[in-house]
Amino acid sequence: MQRTVDSHHHFRFDSVVDFEEIGTDRTSESAHAIYAALVAQWQPAMLETASSLGLFGALRAGPLRAEEIAAVTGTNTRAVKVLLDALVAYGWVTSIPDGENSRYSADPAVAASLSSDSIFSLTGKIGYNRGLSRSAWRTLDQSVRDGVRAADGIGNNEITAHAYEDLVTGINFWAPPIVDKLIDWTTRTGWRREQSRKFLDIGCGSGIYSQLLLRHFSRAVAVGLDVESIGRLAVGQSVELGVDDRFRLRTANFWRDDWGTGHDAVLFANIFHLVNPAGALELLDKARDAVADDGFVFIVDNIAVGGTESDSPQDRFAALFAVSMLVTGGGSTYTLADYDQWLSTTGLERVALIDAPMHRIVVARRTEEGHS
Secondary structure (H helix, E strand, C coil), X not given: CCCHHHHCCCCCHHHCCCHHHCCCCHHHHHHHHHXXXXXXXXXXXXXXXXXXXXXXXHHCCCCEEHHHHHHHHCCCHXXXXXXXXXXXXXXXXXXXXXCCEEEEECCHHHHHHCCCCCCCCCHHHHHHHHHHHHHHHCCHHHHHHHCCCCCCCCCCCCCCHHHHHHHHHHCHHHHHHHHHHHHHHHHHCCCCCCCCCEEEEECCCCCHHHHHHHHHCCCCEEEEEECHHHHHHHHHHHHHCCCCCCXXXXXXXXXXXXXXXXXEEEEEXXXXXXXXXXXXXXXXXXXXXXXXXXXXEEEEECEECCHHHCCCHHHHHHHHHHHHHHHCCCCCCEEHHHHHHHHHHCCEEEEEEEEECCEEEEEEEECCCCXX
């Protein structure tokens, strides 16, 4: 099946450096490659700017000339043309000859991802980058010198509540392929879509994972645990996805408050990288008590396997993501061996490991000793 992203040329070093013209000087070749990597920061800045100014929203109307886009977005014609031509070079925008000028267009899926009215929009992630992440990366040298602060705490990541609100909706796009993997795996274990099921979504954020599960499992219900400021996003989204009659927000502090019992699935989506090992053990202790004897604990995160998998896309992303956790004040990505140890300590055992885009899914259940 042809995928949309195949039409986007991947921006590599040789996209801006003609290495054949350098000759055999390895130092010069390396310097050119490193320079290309250093200026790679231009691309996110351009995408963020084009999104925040509404350029991609304008392009959803169809091919437009630079002056038409400038008029719609209230920008300078010459400057917006410079930006659009750069986005053409990156492959995110297409230039269509139109006499002496050009019209610009964008793939509808790309334009939707960078427009604020899409459920899988990255505009929240862009807001997070501009509000916290970008400035945090400037302190990476200090973070490497000093190490992670509050290493003995539980919830030790220092993302502010406002920044987290931006982030949770900005990473909704991760969910669909991951939920498809969960549906496939549970179906193969005997779950049927018309069966009644109880899901518990810990730190639910936007609620996208449990809500997409509800769209498949037509008689399931889900409870999302999160603070009120984040939970209201999940409630609104449940209406948009048509599952508001089966999704319930429970405003709670999931560290302190009770989780109930008998859940068919306890779901942690992108939670463990925010905490340290002490926090991981506490969460899994509570998950063991909350999950039914025949239920499952699903952990979706950036999990490194190592060994022969060290060069896998998932392991490479986990290594990069760990640095972002370092600069935002805590948390980390952990290895499969870490998770297996935590599960064993808390009366749980891994029964499956599922690869997904940028993530892996650990599926666990109670051990015989962990049964209630």
